[in-house]
Amino acid sequence: MNVLVTGADGFVGKNLIISLKRNSDIEIVRYTRNNTLDELTSFVDSADFIFHLAGVNRPESDSEFKQGNADLTFEICNRVKATGRDIPIVLSSSIQAERDNAYGQSKLLAETHLLNLHNETGNKVYLYRLPNVFGKWCKPNYNSVVATFCNNIANNLPIQINDENAELDLVHIGTVVTSFLDVLFSQYKDKIHIDIEPIYKVTLGELASKIYDYKNSRESLITERVGDGFERVLYATYISYIKPDDFGYEVKQHKDPRGRFVEMLKTKDSGQFSFFTAHPGITRGGHYHHCKTEKFLVIKGKARFGFRHIITDEMCELITTGDEAKIVETVPGWSHDITNIGDDELIVMLWANENFDPETPDTVAYKV
DSSP states (O other): OEEEEETTTSHHHHHHHHHHTTOTTOEEEEEOTTSOHHHHHHHHHHOSEEEEOOOOSSOSSTHHHIIIIIIHHHHHHHHHHHHTSOOOEEEEEEGGGGSSSHHHHHHHHHHHHHHHHHHHHOOOEEEEEEOEEEOTTOOTTTSOHHHHHHHHHHTTOOOOOSOTTOEEEEEEHHHHHHHHHHHHHHOOSSOSBOOOOOOEEEEHHHHHHHHHHHHHHHHHOBOOOOSSHHHHHHHHHHHTTSOGGGSOOOOOEEEETTEEEEEEEEOSSSOEEEEEEEOTTOEEEEEEOSSOOEEEEEEESEEEEEEEETTTOOEEEEEEETTSOOEEEEOTTEEEEEEEOSSSOEEEEEEESSOOOTTSOOOEEOOO
């Protein structure tokens, strides 16, 4: 299948093409501003499907809106009609098509050209009225406030907010590409206007606050809830604007004669992750908790975990090594310690179900 992508070097085009490349049965034909209308004719002649993503949204004059959005669409429609074939076309239109401005009206006219093609020939067309699309590779300081905020905040540049209560409708590029691919492989016969979801609603003030929280998490170690929904895709977008020189960052190390202790990550409601080391013969711990629980995983070395019940004096021990993948849990009301019984440095990964609070540490010294 030959798939023609106009605007192939744009934000949406780049993300779509990366996904199309995963399918070995698809040959991708790219049309950009560097190509001529004669080349467009040959591209359309060989196409089995067209993603029409090219457009103009920041011209020097309003007349360029019509040329780049409506007139180019008209040329594509004429070339498709000339082939005498049904070549499905996806158009990335805009919610601005509902508004009385030059950009919106040019998008509406582009839609009209495609609808006329469909009505005259039966050629399948699919229209997307997209809200603000965001995600990796979107150009900052251009037409996406998400890209601008993410880029500038990640790189210590100022942002400007004129109305922090202004509300945005946003869709992630991954959602758009997934929907595009669904249309490509389904080629619906009874759909023209394609709805897309989820659409996220957020104010400018909320957007900026979230992105600043992401940046500040490197200092506080407290990660936001970035595993689901809007925060998942917004965080991924923010991270994509970090420059390579800033991919890595240092966290505080606590060193003493026993070894090192390093906190890596804290969550808002699911505890924290850290690791510690111990030299041969060193014992760490020797305390109990009332409510705090922990999970230990030996990454390197050999460890003896000792336990004593603080009421009954019942005792037990567990021995594990870095060659195993064995979790050892601490239990409230049981004192515990960890001894390096090997010949090499002991390295242990640790998760605690709550963030350490020096004011209320829930840690009581008690010898095992």
